[in-house]
Amino acid sequence: MTINPNIVSLIDRCERLWAAEAEVVRTYWNSPRRTAETDRLWLVRQMYKELLDGALPSLLWARDNFDGVGGSGSRAEFLEEVDVLREEFIHYMGFAEVFEALSGTTPSADALRDLGAWPENDRLQALRARHRQEHGVLGLRAQRFTEGGYCTLYSEGMKLASRDGIDGMIARACSVVFNDEFGHMLRGIADLAGSVDSLSEAEWSTLGGLVEEQLRHRVVMRNAQFSGPVASDRLAAITSGACDPLPFDYLRAFGQTPSRA
Template identity: 40%
Template sequence: MLLSPELQRLINLSAPLWAGEAEVVRTYWTSPVRTLDTDLLWIRRQCSKEFNGSGIGEYKNMGVFMGPLTELQEVFPKIDTGEKDSVSRHYVLELMDTMKDEYEHFCLFSDVYDQIKPNSVPTMNPHELATWDEDVKLTKLRHDNIADHGKLGVRASRFTEGGYCTLFREGMRAAEIGGNFDTANKLIAAACKEIYEDEFGHMLEGIAGLDREGWSAEELELMGKLVVDQLRHRIHMRNAEFSHPLTEERINAIFAGDIDPEPFDYIAAEAHLMAHAAE
């Protein structure tokens, strides 16, 4: 096993909450709360996250698109200058990749929206998208963690980013559900499959990469507390995004451990670490 005991502990803390977020999405597909209107609502909200949301690529709390764009403009004169404030060309490439990925995700979900909406509903306009209370709370928690704990807070947010790809994984599986929403399910599944294939490697780096960064046992213990708090907020965020398919009673039961953990792909994580070690 290449992953440290401390990282395995962090994964074990997270796995039941990853499973909880997955249950929200999985339950929604066949829930009585689901309508065309709720489909359009969650896709608008997801597009808001992909276009303006907080995340590992943000800069100065400017969001996952404008943040990297602004940072690119600021670091351009510093690329590989050899000076004290020099910026690696590879770091700049990562910024570009982050911006492209998030914008591509926005485009994929927007395309689904435009294909399933009624003719009377306008096409997706990113400048009219709005967040929702639970997502605001999650964003504030991340920003507070970063303000209070610096790099450790940033790393905790990176660890929780995407919730172990649960939305995209459960979205891919929607293709097989059938029923009244079969057309929408297949479009959603196709978009989620493309995003999942993009995101899985980034997600593994966000998790498994911790072992290359020299965190102490005490720092990882604190990170565990931040991660659990953020992942619990993610479940509330996702449940509200999907019009509350889970009851508060069920969410509290998940928080109490009444759920099977989401299996973690240790083989893929270790292969990812070995590939980076060989670079």
């Protein structure tokens, strides 16, 4: 089965924005603004994302759907959600260990609600909620598709592996997360691939617009998470597509490369 050309076009629209998010993280590692304090800040924010944006929704879903577990479909669905919960919790643990090495202590989950939230992340979540509200299932698909942002935080973090100290710890935490998050992104793509025939051309076009808007917000969210390593003029350029595309790994995702007309 060939890869649907609408999926290829959608991925084409993402590649420069994925590269922009990667540039933010890469710039931070060697930024003169980087201090132990900015490291603690991005780590606590990442712990928030893994625990409260990542693990908690699955935990609540499992609690709310526990009584309905019975037939094989519901058992499989429940297990899948519990697997996500476990993975996101392990991601949280990875960043919590780095934070603890820097600070000696770790905030409780409850304290993270205040310490780990930041306005640009809140705005991204609000944008996704608005897309879900205004566009229903298309909004949800856009969210699933943009979650993880092609894992660029983790792939850029893994490149610190040759360094000692905190950077080596960051690289190890990121390598644990990378494979899981690539899988989470593939689930979003598989979800889309399962419904390609039911979407009209107009819906594909809308979906592309929603995805691009969410990805642009992700770049801004990430730059704020890391205390603004990319200056505002460059940030405006890269959120408008100034980066070279970051090529999508079609072989890993689909076991084949697309045939382009």
